Structures are given as C-alpha cells and as structure tokens.
Amino acid sequence: xxxxxxxxxxxxxGIILFKLGSSxxxxxxxxxxxxxxxxxxxxxxxxxxxxxxxxxMIIISKSDVSFIVPLGLGITNVLxxxxxxxxxxxxxxxxxxxxxALILAGVLLMNIK
Numbered sequence: 014x015x016x017x018x019x020x021x022x023x024x025x026x027g028i029i030l031f032k033l034g035s036s037x038x039x040x041x042x043x044x045x046x047x048x049x050x051x052x053x054x055x056x057x058x059x060x061x062x063x064x065x066x067x068x069x070m071i072i073i074s075k076s077d078v079s080f081i082v083p084l085g086l087g088i089t090n091v092l093x094x095x096x097x098x099x100x101x102x103x104x105x106x107x108x109x110x111x112x113x114a115l116i117l118a119g120v121l122l123m124n125i126k
Contacts, residue, residue, distance in 0.1 A: 016068055021085065023065035025092035029100050030058030084123060087116040 034054025041048045051059075072081060091113055097103040105113075 016072055017081070017085065020065050020068040020072060021088050021092060023061045023068065024089050025096055027058045027060075027062030027065055028093055029096040030061060031055050032058070032097075032101060034058060080123060084120055087120045091116055 034052035037050060037052040038055050039050045094105065094109060094113060098105055
C-alpha cells in the first residue's frame with residue numbers, strides 16, 4: 014500500500030512539475046541540428062513520472078489489475094486536478110467538480126466488500 018501512495022504522489026507531482034517548467038521548454042531544429050532546452054522543473058517532473066512508472070509496473074505485477082488500475086487512475090486524476098488549482102492557479106469548472114465526485118464515489122464503491 015505504501016508503494017501505491019508513493020506512486021500516486023510521484024505521478025501527480027511529475028505532471029504538475031513538468032507543466033510548471035514547460036513555459037521555457039523548447040525543441041528546435043537549427044542548422045540541421047536538434048536544439049533542446051529542458052528546464053530543471055520539467056526534468057524533475059520527468060524524473061518523478063519515470064519513477065512512478067517503474068513503481069506502477071511493480072504494483073500491477075503484485076495486485077489485482079481490475080481493482081488497482083481504476084483506483085490508481087482515479088486518485089491520480091483527482092490529485093492532478095487539485096495540484097493544478099493550487100500550483101498552476103487553474104480554475105475548476107462545475108463539470109470538473111461533478112467528475113471528481115463521481116470518481117471518488119466510484120473508488121468508494123470499488124472498496125466496499
């Protein structure tokens with residue numbers, strides 16, 4: 014269970030960090046050479062996301078896929094939405110709030126034994 018929570022945090026923070034650094038991200042062709050600029054936040058986000066992917070493969074190999082995949086994706090999506098409001102200053106629409114409620118309700122229903 015600890016691996017799962019670490020996965021969710023790394024995955025969510027990886028996407029948020031990549032987005033935070035993406036304003037200075039550039040990939041260009043100059044004189045037939047590829048010129049790339051990856052800001053530190055984007056690289057950190059990419060690293061977090063890579064670690065989360067490795068954890069995800071371990072989690073999937075040891076869990077019931079029909080349970081863990083919807084749970085992981087649902088919680089990760091909710092955290093990404095919350096992080097985008099807190100760190101990216103994005104706004105949440107009414108439809109997004111309804112979506113969050115449906116995701117959380119689905120996660121709760123899946124956990125009822």
